Amino acid sequence: MEAERREKIVHCYLENPLWSASRLAKQLKLPRNTVWRVIKRYKETLTTIRKPQANRRSVTVDRELRGKILKTIKRNPNLSDRDLARKFGAVHSTVRRTRLREGIKSYRANKQPNRTIKQNSVVKIRARKLYDQVLTKFDGCLLMDDETYVKADFGQIPGQKFYLATARGDVPAKFKFIFADKFARKFMIWQGICSCGKKTKVFVTNKTMTSELYQKECLQKRILPFIRSHDHPVMFWPDLASCHYSKVVQEWYAEKWVQFVPKNLKPPNCPQFRPIEKYWAIMRRRLKAKGKVVKDINKMTTWWNKIAKTMDEEGVRRLMSRVTGTIREFLGNRDESFYPYFFLKV
Template structure:
């Protein structure tokens, strides 16, 4: 029972089980088990906690037998806990110097005794208070405009022809690096790699358009002709002909050029007005993650497409597969995220 859990984690779980058993489940063991079964907690754990603590007011495990801790004393644990509660960004090395114990032992106390784990910080733009206020206001208006509509996002990205020029970590494996050839130990990268500009759109149903691949940059004329007329309209007719759609472009200048917005109105394609389009919030646009996943797949290609046609074919195949496996998942929380920002500002995205 409880294999792999520390004493702290066992007590925490037991307290949750007993609180649910005594309140929500009205002291019904089966109801309690069915609830915790969803978290993957074994039935033996749940029933043993109930048997052990059902007549007890205090849920507490006996300390294991053995010699008393010399370094992991209550005082030391309290100091470590206070350090990370006061400033969660404190490094293990700095905390270890303050407490005057080794980094490895502090790490063991932090994780196994206190249940404090290191978590990755999410990247986010450095907003000014005025920007945060505007983003919140825009999201409130955007939510109202989205009601009852399929949302379509579009974006452009640049992809190098040679997959090895994409950012990311690469590895080689060897017991003795000196025996490995130079070509296997380095990752060669061109200073000015050849790139293609790619436009695509994705809907809140998880559908993705065919890519528009260009050899140069996008201006308003190219965007209108290749992306809106040839790409967006074909996408709507293929997947959302009978749906009410809301087109949500990013704030690139060419996306809101006069000739572009006039054409969208002429074709009765509802779009997000520039004044309610939240600025500089990539966290709200799942198409950014779609690009990242597609590039990750492309980076694993062993051979370089040697023609424009081959590159376009490869990219189309990759993005179609990513859309099938991840499209719906990427888009399912779109409204929820916008609602979070509308109610709590951009900081709410980091909390959830």
């Protein structure tokens, strides 16, 4: 308690070095005498700890170092505590303590598509059209599809892997390592998710997706019955991949009366507008945690369905409900560098 109070006083004093003891006391709602005594001792010893022999290091950092650290962080927030410590010949724990005291925490940077200025303006124009002409007008389900790749050895699915142990490394190798194999076998997974919370049947293959395969397996066999199971209109928002907008496919949309988001309304390279990306990320993470190795397409399908079930209709609805809001936020923000992102924490 005593130590905490002393630290508070010193901190306040370092923030406002020109203030008198009375003013600091008033600010901290502490007796002036106490404040004066602590600061006096601090100036004499440059420490708030009463006994230097106590088994604890000084909790204050000299002002000069603190200033340097803050200034450098402001200039380059990518530097680690260790980088800063090396730069100023300090201990990294001192750097960490200093920044934490200033409320500077460490965060992981998120992936952001790297767009050119020209692409950015296309994104703006199309997002605006999409918002005005579809999202705020259409009063039905929004159905989104996409494809992703999953390694046959789930343990090799990219992403972080964690293990629980009482000590680092104290688990068998298969839990503590990621065995990376560049040529590992993988499957292509295709699926659609809808704003009502339902998912289409999954399509798993080890072939490359072509317009023909897409039309036959995805559109005809899975999308069409799915749309027809609705008793209200459905707007289909396919992925931007060219095979989803080929001539054959466009004709199919027309023939089957499938309403779809036209190509020229779709912001390019904008995964943050497509919650299905988040859906993939969650599914991949859950599969990875299983650590299984599947042998064939059937086994892959079974596993995928098992994992997909862990996200219920409410979960899918929640993901899909963010589309309009995310685009509205994006359009309302003038800062070009700001893109609200779906992949915040998965």
